[in-house]
Each structure stands twice: as C-alpha cells, then as structure tokens.
Amino acid sequence: MREKSQKQLTLMNPAVDHPQARELESISWILDQEADIVDMVHQDLCQGRPKATGACGMSAEQVLRAAIVKRMFGLSYELLLPFHLADSNSLQRFCRIGIAGRRFKKSALAKNIKRISPQAWERINRILTVLGKEENIKRGSIVLSTGRHANASKIFLTLKPTSNNKVFM
Numbered sequence: 001m002r003e004k005s006q007k008q009l010t011l012m013n014p015a016v017d018h019p020q021a022r023e024l025e026s027i028s029w030i031l032d033q034e035a036d037i038v039d040m041v042h043q044d045l046c047q048g049r050p051k052a053t054g055a056c057g058m059s060a061e062q063v064l065r066a067a068i069v070k071r072m073f074g075l076s077y078e079l080l081l082p083f084h085l086a087d088s089n090s091l092q093r094f095c096r097i098g099i100a101g102r103r104f105k106k107s108a109l110a111k112n113i114k115r116i117s118p119q120a121w122e123r124i125n126r127i128l129t130v131l132g133k134e135e136n137i138k139r140g141s142i143v144l145s146t147g148r149h150a151n152a153s154k155i156f157l158t159l160k161p162t163s164n165n166k167v168f169m
Contacts, residue, residue, distance in 0.1 A: 016090050024094040027068065031061075034127055038064060040120045045112065058104060063112040065095040066104070070113065077110040085109075 015021060031037060042060035058066070066081065069091055075081040085091055086103045097103075 015093065018090070021090040021093075024090055028065075028094055030128070030131065031065070034131065037124050037127060040123055041116055044117050044120050045115050047115075057108060058112050059096070062095050062097065062104075063116065066109055067113045067116060069095065070109075077106045077113075079106075081109055082106045 015025060038061045041064045045060050045063060066085065069075065069085070070077075070081050073080075073084070075084060082103070082105060085095060085097065092098075092101070
C-alpha cells in the first residue's frame, strides 16, 4: 500500500551546518508548502495498482525527494544514488529517511522514480514557477528575496523539462 507521506516522521539526524544542507532544507520547505506536488506523484505511483495490497515501500514524498536528489547531484541509479541515500545524513533528512529507516535498493529507486510521468513533472514545474514568481525567485539565479529560500532556485532548474518536453530521470 502506497502512502503519500509518512504519518509520523521517524527519528532524524540533526541538520548539518553546511551550504548544501541549507539548500536541501530550503527545497524541503518549499515542497512542504506545496502539498499538490506530492499528490501528483502519488497519483502516478498508484495508477493501475491495487490500493490495499503490497508491502509498505517508499512513500510518494520519498520518491519525489529521491528524484530531486538524483537530478540535483547527477547521480546514477546503479551505484551512486543508493549509496548516497544510505551514507549521507543530509540526504536522508531531505528524503525523510529516519535513523533506523529502511534503505532503498537501486531497483526500487529506479522503478519508482521512472513512474513519475513527464506530465507530472511539467505540472510540478508550473507550480514551482508560480511560487518562484510569488517569492521573486528567478530561474537560474542565486539572488533570492528571502533568507528562508536561500539557493532554492536550484529546484526550478532541477525540475525544468528539457526542450523535447521530457525530464530525464
């Protein structure tokens, strides 16, 4: 059974004082404000699947966040994404994987991330673009209006569809 997000967050490692960790926290804050984004990913992941069967795997929120990590850092499914999600406290915190949380295998990551449709990425990008305009965040810019969103513009580049309207995940 697929959950949108974990009902109760597990015990998490404390935040690290590093520019990259602060960037992830800013992106996380944006994702928390826009619940529609997780809803769209959840719809894609549940499409054509029985509702109440199967083991509890990755939540839709974890799939979305892992996809963002993969794209932001240019990680491969085979080795790098599973390793960094298992090894990095900051990435575990961003992806909502608790201290004793389950580590995801490359096949689960690849299968789930690839199920997010190009149409969902396009809609996500539109939501983030509107948010960016409201917050005066410029695409590709590091100059932002508020300290809370420091470096959050990178998410707009991360989720921007390519010229042929596909997102390579």
